[in-house]
Amino acid sequence: MPKQIWLLVIATTVNVTGASFLWPLNTIYMHNELGKSLAFAGFILMLNQGASIAGNLLGGILFDKFSPYKTILYGTGLAMMASTVMVLLHHDILYYSIALILIGFGSGITWPVMFAMAGSIWKEGGRRAFNAIYVAQNFGVALGATVGGYVASISFNYIFISNAILFFSFFLIVFMTFKPMDAFVDRQMHTTVLKQQGKMKDKSAFISLLILCGGFLITWIAYSQWQSTIASYTQDLQIPLELYSTLWAINGFLIVLGQPLIKLLTTRVTSQKKQIYVGNTIFLISFLIALWSETFSMFAIAMVILTVGEMLVWPAVPTLANDLAPQGRTGFYQGIVNSIGAAGRMVGPLLGGVIVDMFNIELLFFILLALLIIPYITTSMYDRGFVFTRNT
Numbered sequence: 001m002p003k004q005i006w007l008l009v010i011a012t013t014v015n016v017t018g019a020s021f022l023w024p025l026n027t028i029y030m031h032n033e034l035g036k037s038l039a040f041a042g043f044i045l046m047l048n049q050g051a052s053i054a055g056n057l058l059g060g061i062l063f064d065k066f067s068p069y070k071t072i073l074y075g076t077g078l079a080m081m082a083s084t085v086m087v088l089l090h091h092d093i094l095y096y097s098i099a100l101i102l103i104g105f106g107s108g109i110t111w112p113v114m115f116a117m118a119g120s121i122w123k124e125g126g127r128r129a130f131n132a133i134y135v136a137q138n139f140g141v142a143l144g145a146t147v148g149g150y151v152a153s154i155s156f157n158y159i160f161i162s163n164a165i166l167f168f169s170f171f172l173i174v175f176m177t178f179k180p181m182d183a184f185v186d187r188q189m190h191t192t193v194l195k196q197q198g199k200m201k202d203k204s205a206f207i208s209l210l211i212l213c214g215g216f217l218i219t220w221i222a223y224s225q226w227q228s229t230i231a232s233y234t235q236d237l238q239i240p241l242e243l244y245s246t247l248w249a250i251n252g253f254l255i256v257l258g259q260p261l262i263k264l265l266t267t268r269v270t271s272q273k274k275q276i277y278v279g280n281t282i283f284l285i286s287f288l289i290a291l292w293s294e295t296f297s298m299f300a301i302a303m304v305i306l307t308v309g310e311m312l313v314w315p316a317v318p319t320l321a322n323d324l325a326p327q328g329r330t331g332f333y334q335g336i337v338n339s340i341g342a343a344g345r346m347v348g349p350l351l352g353g354v355i356v357d358m359f360n361i362e363l364l365f366f367i368l369l370a371l372l373i374i375p376y377i378t379t380s381m382y383d384r385g386f387v388f389t390r391n392t
Contacts, residue, residue: 004121004181005132008114011173012136013143015076018083018166019107020144020248021159025152026100027228027349028235028244033156034093038232042353044097045228048104049346053339055108060335063113064328069174069182075109076171078102083164090160108342112335117181119322120330127266130322131315135256142252149245205324209333212324212382213340215276215375216317219283220344221351222368223310226303228349229356229364230290234299243296247303254307262311272316273379279316280375282309287372291365320382 001009026048030041055075062071082102089095115133122129151158226247234244269275286306293299318337325333355364 001128001132002122005118005129007173007177007181008118008121009132009136011170011178012114012133013140014166014173015107015110015170016137016140017144018140018163018170020141020252021148021151021162021166023227025148025156025159025231025241025245027231028241029156030093030096031232032235034091034096036093037357038229038353039350039357040353042228042350044100045349046346047097048100049342051101051104052108052342053346055105055110056112056335056339056342058335059109060112060116060331060333060338062109063116063331063335067182068113068117068331069178071113072110072174072178073171075106075113076167076174077106078109079106080164080167080171082106083160083167087157087160087164090156104342108338112331112338115318115338116331116334119318119334121181127272127315127319130318131259134315135259138252138255140252142249142256145245145248145252148248149242152245153240153242205326208382209321209324209336211378212317212320213337213378215280215378216313216337217340217344217347218371218374219280219313220341221348222283222287222372223306224345224348225352225364225368226306227345229352229361230299233356233361234296237294239296239299246296247299250300250303251307251310254304255311258308258311261308265312272320273383275312275316276379277376279309279312280372280379282306282312284369284372285309287365287368291362291369 026045027038027041030036030044031038059071059075062068079102082099086096086099086103089099115130118129118133147162148159151162231244234247235241265278266275269278282305286302286309289298289305290302293302318334321333321337322330352364355367
């Protein structure tokens, strides 16, 4: 990989490690420590992800029109300041909620820029460029989750302090090393072309992207339950907090260590569409197992299976978005993909919390299994009816 990609990978790992001290425990903290309902916790997480959506869209637009370096610097600076407020005032639900929303907005600004920079800097890398960022994200998840559960079992105060320190570290890495990338990205960012014969018209490309992202939204709604309703459910089953965090450590480390397996699979299943089909099927299997899980070992098995599906689906969607993006729209298209993921994380906890509060978690699982049929349809449809203007 180019050294610029390695810098993105290191910065991503530091950023996500800090965030992973906090995000798996948000619902547990609000519900178990501050005494709020699951629906309320889901509502706050919805606002957090709503702010992330706004940040994703703004970050994507600024990548295309402004400085990628300054965009990331401003975004992570805002998240760093909000995490500092959270250290001081996390016992007050109002300030906690405001800080969480600002962290969502600031972090949201950075992610489409990181993905767009990866795709622009290493355009010949294809899926590998996006997979590098994805693996770094999950290595950060593994590190943060491994330590986070044990730290939280001592005191939640240390969770917020660790989160703030690592946000500050990410800010320093960006400040000291990312500025030279600006000129490089500026030379490369308008060269993305479709691998099909001919150039898709902007409108057709955007419609195709939205259809593809419809299924992506559903997968994120389902996936987000592991961070919200399933998290609280494991506590109801008397599974210790540190063991719940271990599930995310399993998730992150498996993504890093399982790359040879994924390389083998993607070598045989070269179509990004087929990778989404296979990954979504694996998602379905994991939720079927989670439905009947009552012990940590069963949840761990479900998480392992879920992770394999995630490894196929998550990098495939930004890769296809990169292929769809017309000239000068790479950042915007990555902003849309990241926004859709954030929308799933926004809707998922609230929807799941309401269903569990009013009915039970078993009904939630059945609804999720039904919803996971939709990605098969959207993936099969997104590239039909393309309109091309032939290159001349």
